[in-house]
Amino acid sequence: MSVAAEERNARAPWALSAPALMLFVGVLLIPLAMTVMLSFHDWGQYKGIEPVFILKNWHEIVTDPYYAEMFWRTFRIAILTTLLTAVLGAPEAYILNRMSGRWKSVFLLVILGPLLISVVARTLGWALLFGGNNGLVNKLLMSAGLIRAPIPFMFTETGMVVALAHVMMPFMVLSVWAALQRLDPQIENAALSLGAGPVTIIRRIIMPQIMPGVLSGAIIVFSLSASAFATPAIIGGRRLKVAATLAYDEFLNTLNWPLGAAVATLLLAALVLIVVGSNALIERRYAEVFR
Amino acid sequence: MSRNGPLALIFHTIFVIVMVSPILVVCLVAFTPEGFLSLPTNGFSLRWFRAIANYPEFIHAFWISLGLGALSSFVAMLFAVPAALAIARYRFRGRDALAALFLSPLMIPHVVLGIAFLRFFTSAGLGGSFAALIIAHVIIVFPFALRLTLAAATGMDLSVEMAAVSLGAGGWTLFRRVTLPLILPGVISGWALAFIQSFDDLTMTVFLAAPGTETLPVRMFLYIQDNIDPLVTSVSACVIAITMTALILLDRFYGLDRVLAGKGDTGR
Amino acid sequence: MAYLELEGIAKQFGAQTVVDDFSLAVGKGEFISFLGPSGCGKTTTLQMIAGFLDPTRGAIRLEGKDLTAIHPAKRGLGIVFQSYALFPHMTAAENVAFGLEMRKVARSERAERVRAALAMVGLAGYEDRHPRRMSGGQQQRVALARALVIKPSVLLLDEPLSNLDAKLREEMQIELRQIQRTIDTTTILVTHDQNEAMSLSDRIVVMSQGRIEQIGTPQETYEKPASAFVSQFLGKTNDFAATIDRTSAPARLIAGSWSAPAPAGLSGPVTVSIRPERIGFGDTGLGAKIITRIFQGNHWLFQCDSECGPATVIRQNDGERQPVEGEAVRLVWRPEDMGVRGGASA
Numbered sequence: 001m002s003v004a005a006e007e008r009n010a011r012a013p014w015a016l017s018a019p020a021l022m023l024f025v026g027v028l029l030i031p032l033a034m035t036v037m038l039s040f041h042d043w044g045q046y047k048g049i050e051p052v053f054i055l056k057n058w059h060e061i062v063t064d065p066y067y068a069e070m071f072w073r074t075f076r077i078a079i080l081t082t083l084l085t086a087v088l089g090a091p092e093a094y095i096l097n098r099m100s101g102r103w104k105s106v107f108l109l110v111i112l113g114p115l116l117i118s119v120v121a122r123t124l125g126w127a128l129l130f131g132g133n134n135g136l137v138n139k140l141l142m143s144a145g146l147i148r149a150p151i152p153f154m155f156t157e158t159g160m161v162v163a164l165a166h167v168m169m170p171f172m173v174l175s176v177w178a179a180l181q182r183l184d185p186q187i188e189n190a191a192l193s194l195g196a197g198p199v200t201i202i203r204r205i206i207m208p209q210i211m212p213g214v215l216s217g218a219i220i221v222f223s224l225s226a227s228a229f230a231t232p233a234i235i236g237g238r239r240l241k242v243a244a245t246l247a248y249d250e251f252l253n254t255l256n257w258p259l260g261a262a263v264a265t266l267l268l269a270a271l272v273l274i275v276v277g278s279n280a281l282i283e284r285r286y287a288e289v290f291r
Numbered sequence: 292m293s294r295n296g297p298l299a300l301i302f303h304t305i306f307v308i309v310m311v312s313p314i315l316v317v318c319l320v321a322f323t324p325e326g327f328l329s330l331p332t333n334g335f336s337l338r339w340f341r342a343i344a345n346y347p348e349f350i351h352a353f354w355i356s357l358g359l360g361a362l363s364s365f366v367a368m369l370f371a372v373p374a375a376l377a378i379a380r381y382r383f384r385g386r387d388a389l390a391a392l393f394l395s396p397l398m399i400p401h402v403v404l405g406i407a408f409l410r411f412f413t414s415a416g417l418g419g420s421f422a423a424l425i426i427a428h429v430i431i432v433f434p435f436a437l438r439l440t441l442a443a444a445t446g447m448d449l450s451v452e453m454a455a456v457s458l459g460a461g462g463w464t465l466f467r468r469v470t471l472p473l474i475l476p477g478v479i480s481g482w483a484l485a486f487i488q489s490f491d492d493l494t495m496t497v498f499l500a501a502p503g504t505e506t507l508p509v510r511m512f513l514y515i516q517d518n519i520d521p522l523v524t525s526v527s528a529c530v531i532a533i534t535m536t537a538l539i540l541l542d543r544f545y546g547l548d549r550v551l552a553g554k555g556d557t558g559r
Numbered sequence: 560m561a562y563l564e565l566e567g568i569a570k571q572f573g574a575q576t577v578v579d580d581f582s583l584a585v586g587k588g589e590f591i592s593f594l595g596p597s598g599c600g601k602t603t604t605l606q607m608i609a610g611f612l613d614p615t616r617g618a619i620r621l622e623g624k625d626l627t628a629i630h631p632a633k634r635g636l637g638i639v640f641q642s643y644a645l646f647p648h649m650t651a652a653e654n655v656a657f658g659l660e661m662r663k664v665a666r667s668e669r670a671e672r673v674r675a676a677l678a679m680v681g682l683a684g685y686e687d688r689h690p691r692r693m694s695g696g697q698q699q700r701v702a703l704a705r706a707l708v709i710k711p712s713v714l715l716l717d718e719p720l721s722n723l724d725a726k727l728r729e730e731m732q733i734e735l736r737q738i739q740r741t742i743d744t745t746t747i748l749v750t751h752d753q754n755e756a757m758s759l760s761d762r763i764v765v766m767s768q769g770r771i772e773q774i775g776t777p778q779e780t781y782e783k784p785a786s787a788f789v790s791q792f793l794g795k796t797n798d799f800a801a802t803i804d805r806t807s808a809p810a811r812l813i814a815g816s817w818s819a820p821a822p823a824g825l826s827g828p829v830t831v832s833i834r835p836e837r838i839g840f841g842d843t844g845l846g847a848k849i850i851t852r853i854f855q856g857n858h859w860l861f862q863c864d865s866e867c868g869p870a871t872v873i874r875q876n877d878g879e880r881q882p883v884e885g886e887a888v889r890l891v892w893r894p895e896d897m898g899v900r901g902g903a904s905a
Contacts, residue, residue: 012381013381014377014383015377016374016377017373019374020370020393020433021389023430024433027426027430028430031407031411034407034410034411035406091302092306095295095302110307111307113535113538114310116537116538117535118527118530118531118534119491119493120493120527121314123313124317124519124523125312127515127519128316128317128328129312129313136316166309184640185642189644190640191646192610192611193609193610193706194657194658194709195633195661195662195709196632200661205646209646223400226400227400227403228494229402229497230508233512244400248402248497251406251409251498252498264402264406264407265403267400271400275398
């Protein structure tokens with residue numbers, strides 16, 4: 001290759017991606033930086049935002065137990081949602097994968113399709129199903145004899161976790177499904193021929209191999225649940241706040257933008273740390289086996 | 292031939308019912324003849340669909356959403372196609388960082404993006420404008436546009452382009468006559484997926500929309516905040532129907548598993 | 560009594576019959592190959608023996624006991640899969656130990672047997688490697704060790720060498736045969752590669768479209784193919800249309816300008832088939848013209864246009880002069896090298 005051609009080759013990718021790069025720097029990185037700066041600004045009921053550098057908002061978030069409780073609630077909901085999707089989604093993906101061709105694609109569509117349906121519509125569905133103490137879900141659970149007294153779902157963390165798990169389920173099923181696709185189709189027969197029973201096959205052969213899929217699904221579900229807005233806002237109402245709904249209130253109701261920006265910055269930082277950290281852990285754990 | 296045992300099938304049945312029921316219940320309640328939220332036990336009625344016509348803000352919001360989705364996905368594609376070609380074709384320093392930057396809107400919570408854009412566009416004097424909505428939506432749908440185009444560009448046989456070059460095609464002709472037609476399925480599906488993402492976004496848009504530029508999800512959300520009545524279920528039923536149609540088209544055209552599989556590995 | 564007996568096995572998927580009327584008696588320690596093109600039912604048959612599929616009809620017996628009544632996990636057969644199906648999250652040693660664990664073999668004995676099995680397949684020292692970190696040939700050996708360590712009553716090999724490159728495949732063929740001879744395990748190999756089947760097997764079962772075409776030693780199936788399919792599938796062959804003329808005395812078999820005394824008991828139009836390496840060039844015989852001549856090192860390959868249609872001839876590169884392209888030649892062969900099919904009984 002000639003020197004000129006090599007130079008052209010070095011420049012070409014940057015020329016091609018320059019418009020997108022400028023767009024991202026201009027209207028993504030700069031606004032994000034502005035938000036971080038905003039969290040250090042001062043704010044007063046009457047004076048509005050003052051562009052000074054103070055730690056007032058950060059100090060308030062760190063010291064006021066209200067924020068600690070709110071963040072703890074946010075992550076508690078996210079963790080429970082993640083567990084629920086993993087415990088139900090992984091077996092479902094496995095069952096789905098064992099179905100024959102036509103049924104498999106039908107149910108894949110049924111389970112993954114909701115991913116693209118408006119979150120507002122899906123959460124509205126749960127609000128209708130919960131509907132106070134005599135909602136459909138409670139009626140069904142009581143007539144099945146599973147519970148004696150109705151469980152309050154609306155405006156509770158239980159309701160939020162159930163609705164969020166429904167919203168996030170496709171991500172988990174998809175992630176485990178992808179891991180199952182990488183399985184050797186004869187692997188179960190191989191274990192069977194060596195004398196393993198169905199429980200042993202699932203525990204010793206299938207589970208270890210789909211674990212990376214479950215974990216990466218869990219990371220997605222966790223980060224999306226921790227930053228979810230529509231579902232907590234509709235199911236949780238105005239009383240039960242999580243990080244996203246609190247930031248929304250600070251911005252559009254209280255109008256304390258710097259404090260809202262601090263909450264958002266903390267949420268972003270915490271999520272990036274958790275996601276990047278657990279990704280690195282998973283990669284190290286499975287580097288030897290799955291490269 | 293199913294290899295699942297009866298227990299597995301029971302689990303599967305319950306799972307599917309739970310997955311479908313919230314969506315189903317919305318669509319059913321939308322047909323209620325009553326004036327309050329209830330399942331249509333006394334026959335079906337279209338009164339709540341007709342009622343949408345009396346709420347021009349829903350109809351206006353629908354057109355905003357439609358225009359916003361179509362336009363922002365198109366603009367995102369204009370930026371994404373060359374960027375996807377750069378990332379698919381060349382190995383250069385900073386390539387991984389560039390790809391990570393372009394996919395980063397998937398990682399950043401939409402509430403944070405909403406706040407950042409609100410701050411940014413307000414300072415720029417564009418607060419609440421349709422232009423601000425478009426720019427913000429271009430950013431959040433960009434990863435979807437990029438990823439499907441990237442998949443198509445990576446899967447493309449490079450020797451086809453080399454053959455075209457050896458036959459004398461170059462530059463724009465090469466792109467228009469050879470490259471673009473070959474990656475077109477990816478581009479169109481990327482556009483469609485980007486459209487759905489834009490059409491459905493609430494979390495970010497709720498920060499940016501002002502009266503007059505409210506999108507349908509924002510309008511629905513604000514409405515639900517005040518009261519839940521059958522009207523919002525009939526609007527939701529319409530949204531579900533539209534998405535389902537797009538979904539089926541996407542499935543026919545490109546294969547839904549491919550679209551979603553691309554989507555699943557980093558999430559939204 | 561046969562060690563493994565398959566009697567009238569058939570398998571149907573819906574209306575489609577994949578295997579039909581498959582009967583075979585395998586002796587203890589025998590190496591049998593199921594040979595045929597893809598879709599001929601050979602893998603389906605293997606899977607029925609393994610228990611992954613149930614036969615629609617027929618019986619499978621091992622030492623006289625009905626095998627179909629036994630759960631696949633309890634059959635105690637060793638299987639090497641085409642994809643190897645190694646457990647990627649386990650080391651080589653853990654893979655090999657798995658079957659012993661399922662049999663509740665004591666830990667100390669287990670370690671010893673795993674070590675011996677890996678050493679037998681030439682993988683001593685690779686105990687702690689994960690499969691993804693091994694080459695295709697090494698993975699293949701782990702799969703073989705895993706199947707053999709449980710001392711299977713029958714070893715089933717499903718196209719085990721098809722994912723290896725040509726040179727490695729040849730090495731593994733030799734090694735596989737040696738191992739099988741040493742431990743004397745009854746073995747069934749499924750393959751579509753006739754060289755593999757011929758070099759490894761005691762007997763070959765040639766299959767086509769779900770049916771057995773021929774069962775015989777490699778030499779029998781090659782030299783005395785029972786059907787046109789077998790002769791075509793096992794190496795190259797020339798089929799010439801010929802007639803048996805019973806009006807002359809003695810009766811003669813005539814193909815173009817070539818003729819020989821007719822075999823007894825046949826008359827009318829027949830097909831004769833001759834292997835390319837059994838045809839020579841002579842002064843009299845079937846008239847032909849050399850179209851192409853290809854040098855292949857130890858032999859020459861000729862494509863000829865003969866009186867009876869296209870013909871292929873292979874001659875050893877023995878230093879003699881060979882005809883050139885365009886040259887008119889006469890093709891000759893010994894009647895005993897030729898197979899005759901068809902014709903009416905006379």
